[in-house]
Amino acid sequence: MVRSKPPSSKKPKKKGIDFKKVKRHVGRKLPPPKNATSTEIKTKAIVLPEQTMVADRTDMAVSKKGLTLRELLQQSSHYNSKFRRAALNGIRDLIMKHPLELKTHKLAIIEKLRERICDSDKAVREVLYNIFDSVIFKSLKEDIKGPTVALLMAYIFNAMTHMTVEIRLSAFKFFRLLVHSYPSSFFMHSDKVLDHYVDILRNSQIYLQEKNQLSSILSGLEHCLSLYTNKTTDTDDTINSQKKSTAGKWLLHAYRESSEEPIGRSGYSSNFDKIENLIPVLVNCFEESMSLFSTTPDAISQSFKILSYILQCLYSASDVLVKNSNMLKEYPRSSILVHLRKILEGFPFGLKNDLTDKVDEEFFILNVKISEVYLLLGGWMGPMSYMANKFLYFIERTMLDKAGIRLNKKNEDNLASLLAYMPELISHVTNDWKDRLLEAFTSAYKECNVESKLMLAYLSCVEEMLLPDKGRSIPGVPDYVFLVHYQIEWIRELPRVLLHLGDKFLSVKENTSKEESAKKEQHLLMLGQYMQVILNLLLRVGQTNVPTSPLAAEYDTIQLSLGDFFNAKPKGIFMKIPCECQALAVSCLYYFSSLTPALLKSLSSCCLCEGLDPVMLFKIIEVLHSAYRANHLHLSEHLGFLLTLISHFRIYPETAAVKTLNQDLFKTTTRHVLTYLSQMGDGSILLKMLWGPLSEEIARKPALANMHGLMQMVVGLDMRLSKLSASEVHDLAGWVFSYTITSSIYLPKRTGQIAESENTQTFRYLLKPCIRLFLASSKLLSLVLDLFNPFISGENDDAFTMEPARKVQIAIYVLTIMHDEIRSQINHFSSGSLFKGVFQNIIDLLEADYLTLAFDEMRGLRLEFEQLKTRICTSN
Numbered sequence: 001m002v003r004s005k006p007p008s009s010k011k012p013k014k015k016g017i018d019f020k021k022v023k024r025h026v027g028r029k030l031p032p033p034k035n036a037t038s039t040e041i042k043t044k045a046i047v048l049p050e051q052t053m054v055a056d057r058t059d060m061a062v063s064k065k066g067l068t069l070r071e072l073l074q075q076s077s078h079y080n081s082k083f084r085r086a087a088l089n090g091i092r093d094l095i096m097k098h099p100l101e102l103k104t105h106k107l108a109i110i111e112k113l114r115e116r117i118c119d120s121d122k123a124v125r126e127v128l129y130n131i132f133d134s135v136i137f138k139s140l141k142e143d144i145k146g147p148t149v150a151l152l153m154a155y156i157f158n159a160m161t162h163m164t165v166e167i168r169l170s171a172f173k174f175f176r177l178l179v180h181s182y183p184s185s186f187f188m189h190s191d192k193v194l195d196h197y198v199d200i201l202r203n204s205q206i207y208l209q210e211k212n213q214l215s216s217i218l219s220g221l222e223h224c225l226s227l228y229t230n231k232t233t234d235t236d237d238t239i240n241s242q243k244k245s246t247a248g249k250w251l252l253h254a255y256r257e258s259s260e261e262p263i264g265r266s267g268y269s270s271n272f273d274k275i276e277n278l279i280p281v282l283v284n285c286f287e288e289s290m291s292l293f294s295t296t297p298d299a300i301s302q303s304f305k306i307l308s309y310i311l312q313c314l315y316s317a318s319d320v321l322v323k324n325s326n327m328l329k330e331y332p333r334s335s336i337l338v339h340l341r342k343i344l345e346g347f348p349f350g351l352k353n354d355l356t357d358k359v360d361e362e363f364f365i366l367n368v369k370i371s372e373v374y375l376l377l378g379g380w381m382g383p384m385s386y387m388a389n390k391f392l393y394f395i396e397r398t399m400l401d402k403a404g405i406r407l408n409k410k411n412e413d414n415l416a417s418l419l420a421y422m423p424e425l426i427s428h429v430t431n432d433w434k435d436r437l438l439e440a441f442t443s444a445y446k447e448c449n450v451e452s453k454l455m456l457a458y459l460s461c462v463e464e465m466l467l468p469d470k471g472r473s474i475p476g477v478p479d480y481v482f483l484v485h486y487q488i489e490w491i492r493e494l495p496r497v498l499l500h501l502g503d504k505f506l507s508v509k510e511n512t513s514k515e516e517s518a519k520k521e522q523h524l525l526m527l528g529q530y531m532q533v534i535l536n537l538l539l540r541v542g543q544t545n546v547p548t549s550p551l552a553a554e555y556d557t558i559q560l561s562l563g564d565f566f567n568a569k570p571k572g573i574f575m576k577i578p579c580e581c582q583a584l585a586v587s588c589l590y591y592f593s594s595l596t597p598a599l600l601k602s603l604s605s606c607c608l609c610e611g612l613d614p615v616m617l618f619k620i621i622e623v624l625h626s627a628y629r630a631n632h633l634h635l636s637e638h639l640g641f642l643l644t645l646i647s648h649f650r651i652y653p654e655t656a657a658v659k660t661l662n663q664d665l666f667k668t669t670t671r672h673v674l675t676y677l678s679q680m681g682d683g684s685i686l687l688k689m690l691w692g693p694l695s696e697e698i699a700r701k702p703a704l705a706n707m708h709g710l711m712q713m714v715v716g717l718d719m720r721l722s723k724l725s726a727s728e729v730h731d732l733a734g735w736v737f738s739y740t741i742t743s744s745i746y747l748p749k750r751t752g753q754i755a756e757s758e759n760t761q762t763f764r765y766l767l768k769p770c771i772r773l774f775l776a777s778s779k780l781l782s783l784v785l786d787l788f789n790p791f792i793s794g795e796n797d798d799a800f801t802m803e804p805a806r807k808v809q810i811a812i813y814v815l816t817i818m819h820d821e822i823r824s825q826i827n828h829f830s831s832g833s834l835f836k837g838v839f840q841n842i843i844d845l846l847e848a849d850y851l852t853l854a855f856d857e858m859r860g861l862r863l864e865f866e867q868l869k870t871r872i873c874t875s876n
Contacts, residue, residue: 061098063090069101073112081121088116088127095135102139110136110148114155117174118167125170129177137181149185152178157189160196168200169213176220179227186224194274197221201281215302218285218309225275225316229323272324275317280339282317286310287342304362311369314340318376333377340377343370344387348394361411367394368414375421378428392433395425396440403444407454416457423464431482438486446493450500451526456533462490463537466551467544488554491541495561498534501527502565502573509576528578535584542591556592559599567602568609575611582616589623595633600624604644610652614665618672621645625676635680639690642673646709647697663705670709674716683717690717691728698735704766707739711769719776733783736770740784741791741800743767744810764817771821781822785838788815792841804845805861811842812864819871839869 024030062068067075067090075087091109095102102109113136116128137144156178159171175193179186186193197217200206206214289306318336325333337344347370350363374391395418402415422441426434445458466487505527508520538558545552565585566574574582589595589603603624607617621642628638649666680686687694690713698710714721714732721729743766746759774781791800792807800807815838842865846858 061094061101063094065090069094069105069109073109076112076116081119081124084116084119084121085124085127088113088124088131092127092131092135095131095139099139102136103143106136106140106143107148110144111151114152117152117155117171118159118162120164120167122166122170125167129170129174132174133177137177141181144182146184146188149178149182149188153185153189157192157196160200165203165206166213169206169217172196172200172217172220173213176216176223179220179223183227186227190224190271191274193224194271194278197224198274198278198281201285212302215305215309218306218313222309222312222316225313225320228275228320229316272321275320276335279314279317279336282310282314283339283343286314290346300359300362304366307366308369311366311373315369315373315376318373322376337377340373344374347371347374347387347390364398365410365414368398368418371395372417372421375418375425388429392425392429392437395422396436399440399444403447406449407452409453412452412454416454419454419457419461422461426465434482438483442486442489445490450497451504451530455497455530459533459537463540466490466537467540484550487551491551491554491558494534494538495558495565498531498538499561499565499573501531501534502577503571505531506571506573506576528581531577531581532584535581535588538588539584539591542588545591547593552593556594559592559596562588563596563598563602565602566599566606568605572606572609574606575609579613579616582613583619586616586619586623589620590627590630590632592627593632595624595627595637597637600637600641604641604648607645608648608650610650610662614668617665617669621669621672621676625679628680636689638680639686640693642677643690643693643697643710643713646670646673646713647700647702647706649706649709651703651705666705666709670712673709674712677713677716684720684723687714687717687721688723691724695728695731704739704743707742708766708769711736711739711773715769715772719773721773721777721780729777729780730783733780733787736773736780737784737787737791740767740770740814741810744814747810747813749806749809767814767817771818774818774822788838789841792838792845808842808845808861808865811838812861812868816864816868816871819868 060068063072069091072087072090072094076084076091078084078087091113095109113128113131116124119125119128152174156171156175159167159174162168162171200217206217286307289303289310292303321336322333348363348367349370350360350366371391371394374387398415398418402411407415419441422437426437429437441458441461445462448455448458465483505524508523508527511520541551542555545555562585564571564573568575574585577585589599592599603620606612607620624633624638624641627633628635646669649669651662651666677683677686694710694713698707702710718724721732724732743763746763746766748759770784774784788811789795792811794804794807802810846862846865
């Protein structure tokens, strides 16, 4: 058997591999190559004390998330829309919390935020709109100037030409906001703006998909066109004032040509052609909207809103062109009516019977707006005159159907705008339509709610058709008789409306319920304004009336109703209404051809009321005196009014021996009365005419102040008493003596204090009219001195109940004053028996046993009596 060989102890040599195959596993990261260079940088943080200031923002203006304004502005340009929206919200919160940041960095904020006008995200644009609307424009109302507006307009114009329709529509929304806040921004860029409006309204996509944005666009366009109308009116006023002013021209710059040019016309006259081109676009817009009109509950409100805005734009554009027709190549009325043919031919809209009340009301508003455009353009005279009958019928039925119905504010405003054309319409239509329209207008005017704003529209029409100086009022002489019947009815209605408003004013003012004070004041202000309109209309009617016309006769009958208006009792409307209304009401008095006694009685009760303003009191007296001079007030009635004013003027308190608050007012009133009496003719004749009523008032024993005023009237008219009979002078002497003794309440009761008393000056003031009468009439003085004997002896104790010593004191002091003031007349009587009798009665009384006085008082009386005798004897 063969033996096997043992294994070799030598290991076989491994063969060398030049390129080793590396197995790669799918999904595993490849290791870096062996020859790769490491780019890692290892650093260590170095903490410095100054770096802690970045984290500490306690004294800085930051948002809720702790970001500063600069950081938020940077984030507003972030590529992510959520970050941009959050940054804008943060800016809004920061500005509202720190308003100073906006004022300090307004330019930087606006420059950064304007970039978001063209933002692709709708939510970002809405937040941006809210920031401008509620924060920036309200806070910087007067700080934003023209250059800042130009910065915004550049981005708004960029957005208006954007490829995305939504961004274009939002651009008009931003522009509307800017124009509402800064109206001048429209006139600075009106050319481009009108072009963009025409372009966007021609886009059919907005009628189908963007109805919500369409109403916003039309609203902005209507506002811009209304700015044209207002600027045209202001320009006309400016031009008229420049024509009237011939001196004192101040040049804004050194160039005379530019300064003398009428302001406002040159800046926008080139845009009238664009406005004229806008009308067919708006008509097409109306037709598109009507074709897509939907009566579903969700879409009907939006459809009516769009149609209403379109008609408002048409009206404003037509108004601008009509008012500036002299600056156009052709007269625009006819061309505009031709463009509006399709709309006018479809008038009136919404005559179906199955419409709801709300839809019917909306169609009524649309028809009113179409009628306004037709009336503005004078459609009854142009190529559309064949449509006049249906418009006139609509106006007639509108006034009759809405009469007596409480309308909401929207319907009131629309009907009021329609009534504004009534005077011009009546002046141009046929006589048949004149009668129908006037009848409908008068009926609606009578049934209109007095407190509604619609009443102001009716009153405005009445004023234009009553006053001949309003231009388009009375349509001509042949129609005057035809119109006067309605004019009389309008005038008759004015007092009723005035009294109704006055009663309402009193009820609101005296209402003690827990009504809001601001609401109550607003209601009173509104009622006062309405009364002011009516009173101003009454005043204008009185000023323009021909004395012998039927309107003048009807105007005089208003007095019957105004008596209750002026009377202080029981309501006292005149006393409670505002001062402006009072002044107008008083001015109306002058234009009555003959003031009635009943009205004068009401006026006197009003003048004697303590609540009347002194200025108004003097105005009433002045107006009545002017009416007397114009032969509108009889002499006797005017004298009676002035006499009542003096004799019944109440001074508070009547018996107090001190000056009261209204004494100065009574003195001023008396001076006014005396001044007017001096202008009325011969005073002696006037006193003779006035003597009967004057005697009755004096016999009534008025208060001392009133008696003093009556004595002043006698002195002012005829202190010589030349026309009075002997019996009348005798009666006057008795009244003068009684008045003198009654005035002695101002004299101190203790002797020796008369010269030192303050009230003695008042006593001397009260005696001044009597002293002047004594100076002028010796006969009156003799009669008065004769009355001292029975007074001292006690024969007329029934008339004067006082102690004998008091009588002696009064007699001595009165005679002393009379001696000091009228020494010559006293000397004339001192040697006669008259004065001796007075002295003897005083001596007898001083020596009488029943005169019980203290020794000092008796000695004082005797001393004063001896001094009086010495004065008279020495001067004789």
